[in-house]
Amino acid sequence: MNAISTDPREIREAIRSGAYAGPTAGLAPDYVQTNLVIVPSDYASDMADLCARNPVPCALVEVLPHGRFTPACAPDADIRTDLPQYRVYRKGLLLEKRADILDLWREDFVTFLIGCSYTFEHALQQAGFVMRHHAEGKSVPMYRTAINLMPAGRLWGHMIVSMRPFKPQDVDAVREITRPYRAAHGEPVHWGDPEAIGIRRLDRPDEGDAVTVERGEIPVFWGCGVTPQNVAIESRIPYVIVHEPGHMFITNMHHEELISQSPSARR
C-alpha cells in the first residue's frame, strides 16, 4: 500500500490483499471508521436491542440485512476481508484471531457497524487538540468500567470506555466539540476520578496502551465501541465475530455525515 493513501477504497484494497494488516488509526482521516460485531441471526434482535438501549457505547452506523456483507456505507467493500484483523469468540472465550473471515461466513450472520472515536478525535484535532496517545505513538487506552449496560434479552455487561487526558479548563470545549457526533459516542460519559466508574488503575488499561496523564490534567472517558466485545464475553454469546480493537472498518462516509441534527431541524 501507498503509505500516504487517504482514500478508503485504496486502503481497503491493501487490507483485502494482505498488503496491510495494522491498526487503522490515522488512515483515511476524513472518513468514518466503525467497530464491527457479527452475530448469528438468532442473536440479531438482542444485539439490536442492546445497541438501541445503549447508544452511547453502541451507536449504530448501519445494520446489514441478514447474510449481507456489503454495507451501504461502503458498497464496494466486503465486511469479510476488509478489516485488518478479526477476533472470534465462542461462549465468551477468544477462539482465534484472523486476517479474514471468508471461510467462517454463514448465511445467517447479521453485521452491526458501530461508530468509532476516530470521528470525534478528528473533530478535536481540527479544533487544535492533540490526543495524548497520538503524541506518544500509542493506541488509546480502554478500560472495563462498573457501569452496567441496560440489559437486552440474553445480553448484558459493563461499558468499556476509552480515555484521553485534558486540562480541566478544556473539558467544556472538548465536550462541546464531541457532543454532535452522537453516532460516534458523542460527548464524554465521565471526567475526573476513575474510581467513580470502577476503574482502579489508569496505568493498566484492559485494551490499548497506557498514556501519560500529566500534572494538571484529568482523565476524560468516552463510551467505546469495544463494549459489545465485553458483552460477548460477559453474556457468553455462543458465537460472535468482532474487529481487533484499533483495527476498524473504514467506510466511504465523511465524518460530517454523522453529525446529529438539532431538534428544531428534525421535523
Place this chain on the structure above:
Amino acid sequence: MNAISTDPREIREAIRSGAYAGPTAGLAPDYVQTNLVIVPSDYASDMADLCARNPVPCALVEVLPHGRFTPACAPDADIRTDLPQYRVYRKGLLLEKRADILDLWREDFVTFLIGCSYTFEHALQQAGFVMRHHAEGKSVPMYRTAINLMPAGRLWGHMIVSMRPFKPQDVDAVREITRPYRAAHGEPVHWGDPEAIGIRRLDRPDEGDAVTVERGEIPVFWGCGVTPQNVAIESRIPYVIVHEPGHMFITNMHHEELISQSPSARR
C-alpha cells in the same frame, strides 16, 4: 366526561374543559400516552441529547418544532391544555402546579413527548398479568436510583424507575412482552435487589404509592419517563414545564405503532 369514554379526543376534550383533572391511567387503554417535557429553546438541544443518550427512561415519541403546541401524534390536541395537571420548575424548584399553561406559553418553547409505561402495561395485561398497583387501586411506585444518566450538555442526573412486583419465574415472560416497546421504556432495567440500583426502601417511593410485594415475588424495575423531571431538579434547568406524574398526554396513536422493528426488517 362520560366516565367510560375510551376515545382520546373525548377524554382530551373533557380535560381541556376542566371536566376531568385526575390521573390518566386506564383512560383510552388502547392508545399511547406520553410524558411531557417543555424547555426553552436554549435548552432544546441539550434535552434532545439527553433523550438520545438515555433512550431507556427518555425514549422520544415526538419532538415538536419550536413554538408548536399541536403534536403530529394527535393533530387535534393542544399540549397547553390537554393534560390534567402540569408542574412548573424554576432552577430545580417546584414553582407551581397548574391545570393549563396557556398564559405561560412562549414562542421559544420546545416540547418533548416521551414514551410511558402504560404502553407496556397494556401488553402485559393482554398477556394476562395484573399490575399490583392496579389491583390495589394505586399509582405505580417510582424511585430515584443511583444509576447515573449519560450527561448531555448542561443536563445530568439519576434515573427514575417504576416498580411492579412479579414472581421470579414470570420475569423472562415479562421481559419478553415488554422488550419490543423500546419507545415506551422497553424491557426492565433491573430486577431483584433494590439496593443494587440505590433504592433503600421499597415502601417509600419518591413518586406514586407503595404497593405490596408478596412473599415469593421480586421487584422489577423499568426506566420511567419522570426521569427528565429529576434531571430538571438535579441540573437546575432555569425553566421547565412537565406533566404531573400519572397525568399524561393521551395521543391518537395505538400502542402497536410503538413496536420496534427487528433488525432484519430494518433495511
